Amino acid sequence: MKFGFVRVLLLIAALFVAIPVHAEQRNFFKIGVITELSGDLVTGGNITKRGYDLWAQEVNAKGGIVIQGKKYPVKLVYADAQSNPAAGAAAAERLITQEKVDFILGPYSSGVTLAVAPVVDKYKIPMITGSAESPLIWKNKFKYTFGTIPPINFTGATSIKTLTEMKPAPKTIAIIGSNDAFSKATAESYKAAAEKAKLKIVKFSIVPSGQDMTPLLSAVRSMKPDIIAFGGHDEEHVKFVKALKQIGYTPKALLMHCGITDKAFIDAVGKDGEQIFGTTCWTGTAKTKCNVLWPNAAAYAAASQKAFNNPGDYTQGGCSAAGIAFQTALQKIGAKPGMDEATRTKLIQALEQIDVQTFYGRVKFATSGEFYHANVGLDPLTIQIQGGQVKTVGPKASVEAPAIYPMKEWKSR
Amino acid sequence: MMELLPQALTDGILLGGIYITIAIAFSLTYGVMHVIDFAVGEWIMFGAFTGYYLNKWTGLDPFLFLPVIFVLYFGVGYVIQPVIHRVLSGTKGNPFLMGLVFTFGLAIMFRGLALTAFGFYSNSIPSAFSEGSFNLEPLGLTVTIPTVRLVGLGYALAITLILHYLLKKTNFGLGVRALAQHKDAAGLMGVNSKRTGSYVYGIYVGISAMTGVLLGCILSIGAQMGNEYTIFAFFVVVLAGMGYLAGVPWAALLLGLVQSIFMIYFNPSHTLLAVFAILYIILLISPRGLFGKGV
Numbered sequence: 243m244k245f246g247f248v249r250v251l252l253l254i255a256a257l258f259v260a261i262p263v264h265a266e267q268r269n270f271f272k273i274g275v276i277t278e279l280s281g282d283l284v285t286g287g288n289i290t291k292r293g294y295d296l297w298a299q300e301v302n303a304k305g306g307i308v309i310q311g312k313k314y315p316v317k318l319v320y321a322d323a324q325s326n327p328a329a330g331a332a333a334a335e336r337l338i339t340q341e342k343v344d345f346i347l348g349p350y351s352s353g354v355t356l357a358v359a360p361v362v363d364k365y366k367i368p369m370i371t372g373s374a375e376s377p378l379i380w381k382n383k384f385k386y387t388f389g390t391i392p393p394i395n396f397t398g399a400t401s402i403k404t405l406t407e408m409k410p411a412p413k414t415i416a417i418i419g420s421n422d423a424f425s426k427a428t429a430e431s432y433k434a435a436a437e438k439a440k441l442k443i444v445k446f447s448i449v450p451s452g453q454d455m456t457p458l459l460s461a462v463r464s465m466k467p468d469i470i471a472f473g474g475h476d477e478e479h480v481k482f483v484k485a486l487k488q489i490g491y492t493p494k495a496l497l498m499h500c501g502i503t504d505k506a507f508i509d510a511v512g513k514d515g516e517q518i519f520g521t522t523c524w525t526g527t528a529k530t531k532c533n534v535l536w537p538n539a540a541a542y543a544a545a546s547q548k549a550f551n552n553p554g555d556y557t558q559g560g561c562s563a564a565g566i567a568f569q570t571a572l573q574k575i576g577a578k579p580g581m582d583e584a585t586r587t588k589l590i591q592a593l594e595q596i597d598v599q600t601f602y603g604r605v606k607f608a609t610s611g612e613f614y615h616a617n618v619g620l621d622p623l624t625i626q627i628q629g630g631q632v633k634t635v636g637p638k639a640s641v642e643a644p645a646i647y648p649m650k651e652w653k654s655r
Numbered sequence: 656m657m658e659l660l661p662q663a664l665t666d667g668i669l670l671g672g673i674y675i676t677i678a679i680a681f682s683l684t685y686g687v688m689h690v691i692d693f694a695v696g697e698w699i700m701f702g703a704f705t706g707y708y709l710n711k712w713t714g715l716d717p718f719l720f721l722p723v724i725f726v727l728y729f730g731v732g733y734v735i736q737p738v739i740h741r742v743l744s745g746t747k748g749n750p751f752l753m754g755l756v757f758t759f760g761l762a763i764m765f766r767g768l769a770l771t772a773f774g775f776y777s778n779s780i781p782s783a784f785s786e787g788s789f790n791l792e793p794l795g796l797t798v799t800i801p802t803v804r805l806v807g808l809g810y811a812l813a814i815t816l817i818l819h820y821l822l823k824k825t826n827f828g829l830g831v832r833a834l835a836q837h838k839d840a841a842g843l844m845g846v847n848s849k850r851t852g853s854y855v856y857g858i859y860v861g862i863s864a865m866t867g868v869l870l871g872c873i874l875s876i877g878a879q880m881g882n883e884y885t886i887f888a889f890f891v892v893v894l895a896g897m898g899y900l901a902g903v904p905w906a907a908l909l910l911g912l913v914q915s916i917f918m919i920y921f922n923p924s925h926t927l928l929a930v931f932a933i934l935y936i937i938l939l940i941s942p943r944g945l946f947g948k949g950v
Contacts, residue, residue, distance in 0.1 A: 280770065284879050288775040421924055448924040452883050454673075454874065456801075457666040457915035458923055461659055464797065477777040480875040484779065488801035488873075490788045506776040510875070653786075 271307065271316045271572075271579045273298075274337030274346040274367075276358055281325025282452065285476045286350035286557065289504065290373050292550055293561025294318060294347050300535045300545070300562075307569050310576050316565075323349050327357030334361040344581050345369065345589065347564055348387070350557070352376030352423035359384040368589050370568060372561030376423040377431075380608075380616045388593055388607050388615045390567060391560040392523055394424070394473075394499070396613060397622035398431030399438070401521040404624035404636030405469055405495050406439045408647040412468035412494055416445040418458065418482075419473035425451070428473025428499050441469070452478065456485045463491040468648075476501040483511050483518070487652040494648035495519055503625060503632045504555040515627050517649045523620040524556040524602050525632050527642060534566050536601040563602035570598045570605075661798045663919045664912065669800070671904075671911030672808030676869060677884050678891035679814055679903050680862035686835045686898030686950070687855045688736075690743055690754040695863055695888045696881025697765035702728060702864025703871040703880070704773050707780050717780050717868050718806070724868060725861040732860025736853040762881065769878035780871035807869050814862060815904055822900070831855060835898065894934055896949025906945055909933075 275294050278287030298316050306313035319341050321333035330349055337343050338361070346362060348371030349355045355374035362369045363386050370388040371379075377393040405412060415436045419429025426448055436443055444465040449455055451474075459482075462470065470493040472482050479498050486496070497519040501507055508515045526543030536542040542562065546554035554562075571592035577585050597606045597619070604619030624636035626645055635645035681695045705724050706717040743754045784803040791798040822828035830851050833841035842848055870876070870884070891910060895902030910930060917929045943949040 280766070280879070282879055282882075284770065284775045285777060285877070447922075449918070450924065450927045453914075453918075453926065454670060455918075456804075457663060457670070457918040460662045460666055460799070461919045463799075464659055464662075477875050477877050477880075480777050480779050484785070484874065488785070488788060488803065489799050490790065490801075510777055510779045512779075512781065 268579045269314060271314055271345075272341065272343050273316055273318050273568075274334075274341060274343035275318050275320045276323050276330055276333045276337065276346060276349050276354070277320070278325045278350050278354065279320065279322040281323075282477075283325040283351050283354075283475060285506075286373065286501070287323070287325070289501075289555065289557050290350040290561045291320070292546070292552075292554065293372055293558035294565060296546060296549055296554075296558070297535070297562040297565030299549070301565070301569065304535075307572055309573060309578055314579055318347070319343060323351075323354045323358075325351070325354070327354050330354035331357040331361050334358045338362070338365045338367050343367070344579060345568060345586070347372065347561065347568075348389075349374060352379060352427070355379055355387070355389075356382070356423060359387040362386045366583055366586055368568075368586055368593065370564040370593075372564035373557045374424070376427040377612065378423060378427065380614050381612055383614045386590060388564075388567070388617075390563045390602065390605060390617045391556065392618060392620055392622065393613060393616050394428045394521075395431040395434070396616070396618065397521050397523055398428060398499070399435035400622035400637060401497055401499075401519060401624040402432060402435035402439055402441070402471075404645070405497065405519065405647075406441065407636070408495070408645060413442060414444050414465070414467045415441045415469040415471060416462045416465060416467040416493075417443060417447075417471045417473075418445070418455065418462075419448045420451045420475065420478050421448050422451050422475075425473040425475065425478075429471070432471040432473065432497070436471075451475075454485070455482060456489060459485050459491070460489055463489055468494045469497060470495075471497040473499055476504070476507060479507060480510050483514050487514055490652065492649055492651045496649060497521070501555070501557070502627065504557075505552055508627060508630055513655045514652065516629075516655065517646045518627050519635070519645075520625045520627075520632075522556045522623050522625050522632075524559045525623065525625060525634060526553045527632075527634070528603065528623075528640075530599070530601055530603050532599040532601055534570065534598070534600055535562075539601050542601040559602045563600050563605055566600045566602075567593065567596060567598070567605050567607075570596050658797055659919055661796050663915050665798050665800060667912035667915030668908060669804040669808055669911070670915055671908035672804070672811040673870065673873065674887055674891050674907035674910050675811035675815060675904050676807065676862075676866040678888045678895070678907055679811070679818060679900065680859040681888040682892045682895060682898060682900050682903045683818060684856055684859040685892060686900060687831055688739070688743065688852055689751065689898075689950075690739060690758060691889070692739075692859075693755070693758040693885055694762040694765060694881075696883065696885035697762050697769070698728065698732075698860050698863035698881075699867040699870060699884050700769060700876070700878065700881040701765070702867030703780065703876040704769065704867075705864065706868030706871055707778055707876060710780055710782075716782050716784075717872060718782060718784065721865045721868060724864050727861075728864035729857040729861035731857075733853045733857035735860075736856035737849065739856070740849060740852055762885065766879060766881060773878050775878060777875050777877040778871075779875050780868065782872040785872050801873075803872050807873055810865075810869055811904075811907075818858075818900065827851075827854070890930070890934060893949075894937060894945055896944025896946055898950045899944060899946060899948040902944055902946045902948065909945070 323330035606619035895906035
């Protein structure tokens, strides 16, 4: 009986002790990818997949990553996080302990990333997420997690600032966010920026994900805000625009984030998508220049159009840039496939040191402060949908077209 | 804030209309077949995509296709029902649980199929009804009624009345009610349980598919949309009393009103908490639903 009790204790203890990850000898880099390939966030998950796939395809087309004169191809091993943080964490365990991947390309959503980050820290496996934007990830200071898209509290203020420069200047704002890590952070970043810009916040609400927001928007309508800002995901954006149209309220500016730069959003809402503002850090027309894989943003957009019949958005681009960041760091330390723990630690140091120009813009990870390991090399952009195209309307240095303000009434479109 | 009350009530009733369309046929099929069909959301999703593609290919308003979609999906349901019937009429194990697992599996399979066939993007179905709204401000009320939601409420009431007529005024309905009460006794009275079950399941799948078109016009569509509607259908049917069809409209309206009022007057982030707390309290007081007439 006593022996049985000891065995149970040992078993429990074993569950809490990380199984050492042994290196495997191979002539290709085995890369784990954890993302949302099913569930509510399947759209974003598949967009990240496109970004990672396009990077791998381009690297392999060139023969692989060149390390000390030898080319090593890359092989992506996918694990579905099912839009569920617990499933994401389990997928990370499997990729690390069973598949023995060299490093990981991370999830689409902030919620899943927050669940996966402690796992990769436990096993000391480097991960770059090409999508997650919640500031919570970086505030936790996970040593092995990096991200190519700047956090929303870094980018969100730019759009609010652009809108306050419109004439006549907006005075009031209603801010709504869906109740998930990213969307909530988006709404909070808009709130902080609005307070700083001395806009009067007439409504700030966080609503359960996926809900019909018509009753809430009816209440917002009665407050007649000049700006409505919403933090949510793709399907919620479509519902949000339709609900506003159904209740017949057109604010002077409608600001949304995440996914509205994707052609699919414009296709889904058609003319109702016109003149919606968004926050991003990359577009296919961004003026970038580099010598790794794609010479600039336009070349990347063309490659994406050819591969997926879609020029790609900032999430997809961020994922391809995550691949480039790993590639650059691997070359910097001359790491070969089947890395041991010491090499992986060196890889982390190399990632902290890289400062590389990519088709996506500059990738430079912060090494301290609230943005620890997030990319702080990019300048946030305010965009607006004009004529079915995404146009940069702010800040002034990046303007492609003047902003249309106030928005045209829904019924006059 | 009280000036928002008429709009809150209107929004709640219109939202309730949507919930009626989701839950009414689901309740019917439970009442007759005693199966909780976890694939209800997926039938809604398939209907939505059928409406989306028919609109895309022909350019005609999706509401014009409702009869076609009903007939098409009635056929699908009619063909599938015998398979479910076989699972439910097994003699080993627990057929009720097997039925649950079977429909749960169907839902997962349908979701995967849809993801492969329709892709991962969210979409919307355009309709002439989506464009306008009725503004009651000239009548002194700060109320706006979106046309498409009013059409949705009308559709919900029409479906409810048609089902009521079918069940109460026709021989087929008599057979359905007999089957719901006692399968063996109904059989002895000459009701063909297999065929009647197939008709009922066909009607349920047909109505659910039509509801998908409506939801695609009001909200949005996507391969993963079904899960959310399955939860609401289940909620309404449990609140109404499992299998008690007449309770569905009231339960759906209650759900819509609670959501709307809570979203406007209280903390919107706790809307679902409020909804499920109410369900919990009602079931605690009346375990057989709002009217105490559920199975």
